[in-house]
Amino acid sequence: MYKVLIADDEEIIRRGIAHFLKKDPDIQVVAQAEDGEMALEQAMEYHPDLLFVDINMPFLNGLDFIEKLKTVQPDALILVITGYDDFKYAQKALRLGVFDYLLKPIMEDTFYEALGKAKDQLGHRQKQAQYLEWARALVEKNRPALIAEFLEGWLDGRFTEAEIQERISALGLELPEPVGVTLVHLENKDNAEIGGEWDEDLLFYAAENMANEVFQTLRPVSTCRNSAGELVLLTAGEPRAVWEAAGEQLKHLLQTHLPVDVFLTRRLGDTLQGLPAAYEGASEDLRTLLETPQLVRDAKKYIEENFAREEFSLTEAADYTHVSPQHLSRVFRQSTGITFMDYITRVRIRRAIELLRDDDHKMYEIAEAVGYSSQHYFSSAFKKVLGVSPMEYKKSLQKRGEPNP
Structure with a gap:
C-alpha cells in the first residue's frame, strides 16, 4: 500500500484525483491540502510515498513546497500538476527532482499512465530497500566471521590503508588506541590423560569464549584466528596493569579448564597504524617462546x-x-x-x-x-x-x- 498526498488549491482537482486513485487498491490517500503550508505540515505528519502537487498554490507555492520537502523527505516521489501557461515552472520542477508532471485538465488515461510509472518506481525502491535490509541482516549475522577474516588479512598485510579504513567503517569496527595485541598458542595435551575428545576447532572456540569474558573490562574486544591456528586478541591496552593481569588470568583459566599447554605473548600498539608491527612483534616473541x-x-x-x-x-x-x-x-x-x-x-x-x-x-x-x-x-x-x-x-x-x- 502506497500513501498519497494531494495538494491543490482547487477542490474540484483534488476531488478528481482522489476519485481516480480510489480505483487502485494499492493506493491510500492519507491527506489533502489546499495550500503549500498545509501540504508541508501534512507531509511531515504522514510521510507519503507519492505526492500530487499543484504548481500554483497560495502561501507557499508548489516549487517552494518541493524545495522544502526535499530537505526533509528526499525520497518522496512527486507528480506536479500544471497548466499550459505554467509549463516553464513545470520544467523547473523537473530540475528539482520531481518524478513527472500532469497538464490540466487531467485526462484519465494520461493520469493512470503517470500513476503506473510512479508505482513501478516505488515498487523498485521497495524491492531495493528489502534487499538492502536482507543484506544488512546477513552482514550482521556473519559480522563476527567477517571481522575475524578482515583482521587476519590486515595483520598479514594484505590490505592497503584505504581498504583498511573502508572495511573498518563498513563493519562498524571499534578498535581502541593504544591497542593491546595478545597472542595465544594452545598445545593440545594427550587426551588420554583427561578423557573426552577435543579437536582444534573446539579448543579455539572455548578459548575465544574465555578470552572475551576475561577481557570484558578492556572492551571493545576483537578476535580472530591466524593462519597458525592461534587466537589473536585485540583490546584496549590501558590501563596497562589491567591488560597484563587479564592475560595472566586467561592463561591460568585455559590451563585449568582445557587439556592444553598455553603460550601467551603480547605487544602494545600506540596507534592503529602500528597494529601490524605490534602483532608481528608478538608473533616473533611467540616463536621464540615455542623454540625455548x-x-x-x-x-x-x-x-x-x-x-x-x-x-x-x-x-x-x-x-x-x-x-x-x-x-x-x-x-x-x-x-x-x-x-x-x-x-x-x-x-x-x-x-x-x-x-x-x-x-x-x-x-x-x-x-x-x-x-x-x-x-x-x-x-x-x-x-x-x-x-x-x-x-x-x-x-x-x-x-x-x-x-x-
Whole structure:
C-alpha cells in the first residue's frame, strides 16, 4: 500500500484525483491540502510515498513546497500538476527532482499512465530497500566471521590503508588506541590423560569464549584466528596493569579448564597504524617462546613469580626445576644469550619502569618492590641496563608528557 498526498488549491482537482486513485487498491490517500503550508505540515505528519502537487498554490507555492520537502523527505516521489501557461515552472520542477508532471485538465488515461510509472518506481525502491535490509541482516549475522577474516588479512598485510579504513567503517569496527595485541598458542595435551575428545576447532572456540569474558573490562574486544591456528586478541591496552593481569588470568583459566599447554605473548600498539608491527612483534616473541627449551620456560616462569624477593637465586630456581645450578646456568645462557642473573636484573628493571610511570611511588618503594633493599644498588643496576639513573629516566618521562596509567 502506497500513501498519497494531494495538494491543490482547487477542490474540484483534488476531488478528481482522489476519485481516480480510489480505483487502485494499492493506493491510500492519507491527506489533502489546499495550500503549500498545509501540504508541508501534512507531509511531515504522514510521510507519503507519492505526492500530487499543484504548481500554483497560495502561501507557499508548489516549487517552494518541493524545495522544502526535499530537505526533509528526499525520497518522496512527486507528480506536479500544471497548466499550459505554467509549463516553464513545470520544467523547473523537473530540475528539482520531481518524478513527472500532469497538464490540466487531467485526462484519465494520461493520469493512470503517470500513476503506473510512479508505482513501478516505488515498487523498485521497495524491492531495493528489502534487499538492502536482507543484506544488512546477513552482514550482521556473519559480522563476527567477517571481522575475524578482515583482521587476519590486515595483520598479514594484505590490505592497503584505504581498504583498511573502508572495511573498518563498513563493519562498524571499534578498535581502541593504544591497542593491546595478545597472542595465544594452545598445545593440545594427550587426551588420554583427561578423557573426552577435543579437536582444534573446539579448543579455539572455548578459548575465544574465555578470552572475551576475561577481557570484558578492556572492551571493545576483537578476535580472530591466524593462519597458525592461534587466537589473536585485540583490546584496549590501558590501563596497562589491567591488560597484563587479564592475560595472566586467561592463561591460568585455559590451563585449568582445557587439556592444553598455553603460550601467551603480547605487544602494545600506540596507534592503529602500528597494529601490524605490534602483532608481528608478538608473533616473533611467540616463536621464540615455542623454540625455548622447557627447562628455560620453567625457570623464566619461576623468575617472574619470585624476582621481587632479594634473596632469590639461581640455586633456588635450580631446585624448583630439579636440575643442578650449573646445568640450569649453562642451558639458560645457551637459550637466551644472557646469564641467569642478568635476566633477573632485566625483569626487575622492566617492572621498575612500569612503577616509575606512577607518581605515587617513592624511589625506595620501587627499589624494594623489585627486589632491592638498597636504593643505591637499585640505581646502579638500573643505570647499568638503561644507561641512566631511575630519577633521570623518570624526568625524561615527565618531559615527554607521558600520561600515568
